[in-house]
Amino acid sequence: MNSQSNQLAILSRMHDPRDVLDAALDVFDRPVLATSLGPQSIVILDLLHALGRVDAVDVVWLDTGLMPPETEALHDALQQRFGIVIARQRPAHTVLEQEAREGPALWTRDPDRCCALRKVAPMQGVLRDRAAWITGLRRDQSPARAHTETVGWDRRNGLVRIAPLAWWTRDRMWQHLLSRALPYNPLLDQGYASVGCAPCTSPVGAGEDERAGRWRGRARTECGLHG
Template sequence: MAKKLTFDNWNNTAQEKLNSELSDFMDVIKWAFQSYEDKIIYACSFGAEGIVLMDLIAKVNPRATIVFLDTGLHFKETYSLIEKVKDRYPKLHIKMAKPALTVEQQAMAYGDKLWERQPNLCCHMRKIEPLQQELKGVDAWFSGLRREQSVFRKNTEYINKDNKFKRVKICPLIHWTWDDIWTYIDINQLPYNELHDHSYPSIGCEMCTLPVKSGLDARSGRWANFEKKECGLHQA
């Protein structure tokens, strides 16, 4: 198998070779930890995909580092789930990565409810900048992206060159369907965000997430009043 890739030694031919050789999601996770050891983190949103990928990661490396981008604006159900996960996986290192400014400080500097006026700026300060800080000490990061989630994600590979964060982004679940995710959660009796039971397939900050009507795109409840479906973490 091709040697590990880093952003600085990136080679498209090596990437293609790796993506053709890695046979399934567990193969990807095992390869990632063998290649990057402690120089890889998982940035987890604690959605349904996140819980599944965390469980799979824990099977390979029970002491892996999981980073949650704690904007200070998440649903109480999300914070409650994180506590349940900590109890279930006591060896995992779950880190709450916070923005430089509290919600109150942001309101003082930029005005109240920035997410209603400039959601891209709010996401940048509360998600993108904290992840940039967390990625400084590693070569790669896991993401729970799936191809069927949206048109923005349909071309995601197992191993990706992340030009935004200048790291390697590894996505083991690209071929999983929404039904696959829930079958795995049910079989393994995993804890999950109870908002999923109330028409929230994709869960972000409370102020920017609405329930989704049956038959609509899973991410249509995110930033519903804007031409925006991504927080920017997965866009170049």
Template sequence: MNIQFLENLAQLNLEDSLKFLSENFGEKMVFSTSFGIEDQVISHAIFGQKIKNIEVFTLDTGRLFPETYAVWDKTLLQYGAKIKSYYPNADAIEAFVNDNGINPFYTSIELRKECCSIRKVVPLQQGLKGAKIWITGLRAEQSENRNSLEIIQWDEQQQLFKYNPLLHWTTEDVMDYLKKNAVPYNTLHDQGFISIGCAPCTRAIKPGENFRAGRWWWEDNSKKECGLHK
């Protein structure tokens, strides 16, 4: 991928950029969705334009909210789409729970990160295998350590380009897009849940709290990540 290609991509709006990738990039591209509001925006842009050569996948940790599964189902029905799902290794989950209990992540950061690794990070490697571009719904205002991201950047760990087309979108921009295009979204967002992950590790946030305050709230750390994005 040359500099001119990257510059052309960065100048386009969301729909046009995805179409540009579809028409001009011949290698494997993937989009990972967790069915949050940002990801629903990108899903609409892909499915609404019937782009076939961007593979959409999700990670089913086995501990998602019922509302997350509901928006997953609504998305499939509305767009007639296919979303590939990856799951944690059953033996690894069985050993982790038998050794540590069902909710050990409340007791230590190390166990929480181990749980995230088994349920998310390892399955992610399956989803990214062979990909040259990874499309994400990351936004700069989501957390402090995402302010330094670029719209297009090389991910050394994954050895691919990460494309963050919504990086400079605000939450208002996202919600306006969803409503304008009648895109299904997780109803938990209307109940104060801003960043939605696994049910035991997510709560609604209070007025004035940090965007990520509802994720692993017991850890008291403003730079909380699960290991998917570093």
């Protein structure tokens, strides 16, 4: 086993996000932290900041052009809090251009295609020629994420995917977020458990998992970014 394989094997057995992030940054040069500005990414940014290594990652927000205004305001607040630039990656076409090409409100007719155009393709551009990216996936977010490993191979994008919070629970994440008085999306205090594009995000009811409010009424809880 070569040295990087050894390091990845050690990394894959780690469950503490601080250890994971510190070790990952010893292995990979400037991994991308891809964020939707959800609470997971905010905790990761805070942990990186505490390690003194927040400048060692490229932080990229996938701005679909359909985000609620609360998310836009959070982008500014997070840049101020951590003293960093959170780059904004946009789709190839604006919402109006998409409407001219694909017809109105594509998300109501073909959300797979809408996500492919506005999320998956732009993120593939960000991840091209990169060795690793960091995501905020947690095992307890939904059944589709229940087997998330700390380190995995992202077949769709052809690079290593690191999930430092894979083993943290929702409660543990919120404990960190609140104890550190970190900024977060105010919609999370209004019944939303996960905030994405405004047309495809709704509040969740008691007993529903965190992703249940995304694409309400459809048999999908993922946009395709995570394979």
